[in-house]
Amino acid sequence: MAWSGTAGFSHVSVKQRRLQSRMSLWNFILALRSSSLFSSDWTLASRMQGRGVRCARALSLFLTPARFPLGRRFPLFSLKISLGQLGSGVKNFELEYHFVSQLKTWTEAQSYCREHFTDLVTIYNSNINQLLFSMAPNVDDYAWIGLYNDRYSWKWSMEGKLFNVGSTHEFLIWANGQPDCVNANEYCVALQGQTQMNDRPCGASYPFLCYNASSTSYILVMESRSWSAAQSYCRTYHTDLTSIRSKEEKSIITLTLNGSGVQYVWIGLYRDPWAFWSDNTTSTLTNWKPYEPNNLYLDEYCVSFHLISGKWSDGWCGSRVRFFCFTAVTKQTVVKMKLQSEADMHSTEIQQQVSQQLSGLMLSEGLTDFRIRWRKVQSYRDDQSKKQDVDGGCKTEV
Known part of the structure; x- marks a missing residue:
């Protein structure tokens, strides 16, 4: 964390890794194993490609019919699933928080955050509130956050x-x-x-x-x-x-x-009080100062963060104060599956059936942002002999 000055203003930025998901990648694999997509005639094996943290995101799944002779040649296809969103409306992303010392109204601050970052900050829990408090200067002043009260x-x-x-x-x-x-x-x-x-x-x-x-x-x-x-x-x-x-x-x-x-x-x-955040996400956390909110002058519909205490107050949206922004960078997870079958995997109809069942499984588990692609690869025997020549190197496809 460091202060930097540019064009007459300064801001401080802090990064925080955030993973919010109803289902981890491993849980997704377990769901595949137990799904009706794979009958008792199939054996599902999985292995991590390579070793170390950098290789942890690349995963290959091999589906082999248990009754099929290993020495026989047959078509082998690769199925690539790109997961951009884990869970309904919840993403795997890295957050970066910014304290901007320019003085702006709430609407101006919102526009600035959306132009230069992602949006005005949403505070999901007390840890984020404490992080913002640690970023801010120790002065008796306020800074806008994304919470507002829509009276209409x-x-x-x-x-x-x-x-x-x-x-x-x-x-x-x-x-x-x-x-x-x-x-x-x-x-x-x-x-x-x-x-x-x-x-x-x-x-x-x-x-x-x-x-x-x-x-x-x-x-x-x-x-x-x-x-x-x-x-x-x-x-x-x-x-x-x-x-x-x-x-x-x-x-x-x-x-x-x-x-x-x-x-x-x-x-x-x-109507629900204080139910709206600028980025349209939902947070039920509140951290009001004593006797707040009070709508003292009947025009206080935006929320500011008290820099010296970390508590919140409602205020006139036209006041010019500092503000907090955030940046969210969405991460993509790639799952690669290799399917071998006695069936004709060249058949568009069979590929569509497998894709539909996979799509249904992922939707039932809360995955909504994904893409499925098919690619033909070498035969099973060639594929196995090629693997024996690999000395543990790691190849990650993003």
Whole structure:
């Protein structure tokens, strides 16, 4: 770790090896051995090519029919599988973290990180948080990280899909100045005055409006409950808290509430607090300073890292402070398989069948980013005699 200065600014970089995977390469091999792709008529053997760490990524698999005479010649094909992604949405990569001392708004910092590195930093665990803390200068100041609070991304309880409810929505109308997320504690929505929406603390008690799908009716429950208690009630006795998905639905709901005299009534709209990172990954870690987040001035929707404590605070996204970026370099893993068979391996149909079964196996194990290629190689006997001449050298194909 060293500080460097360039064109009027300085940044410090630290590399960290990161492997996140639901399935290691060895587990993939074990899955191949036990899969239906290889019947009892086949023998599967594997060996590492060469010795040492540099050779550890190259692996050859040999499939030999157990009943086949070793002295007989037959076609031998090589199957190459390139694995770019291990697990669903999780990659084998090397991370490099950067502390940039330029002063920028959150959006400017995001653009800078995406132009020069990968993105604003995502903090997955306390070790990364500590690493960033060790990189930063010991000053009482702040630096942007990738976490932000999107006050216009909401979900319906009945559907659970994110959608945008902006200030110019066609029929979902916010009350004046809403949503404002007072004290960073308003993540559920109530109708105010029967027609306009207001974000409110989810623990507040109000009457609520249920929807019954079997009768396509709206039921106003005058008993005051918290949002989650109202949701449970509606799901128990009806279908769910009501959604408003069209002008027609809104007109019916307005008629249902007409003359009820309620100031606020819960509907099914809600959002998850602090759920978004700039690079669109997911992390549930939080490390707030005491009394944070608080949305003190009703405009604090971006998160900064306190350089002297390593704790987080919400802040105005337009503030100009330093920031943390990261670079992720994806690594590729190559698995080479050599198949020998009594079947005609020249047949495109047979190759497709093997490829389809391999693809299905890898997808079932969480591998989504891969490529399969076929290549004809020398005969089995020639291949064996050639191997006897090799004195343990290592050849790695990347």
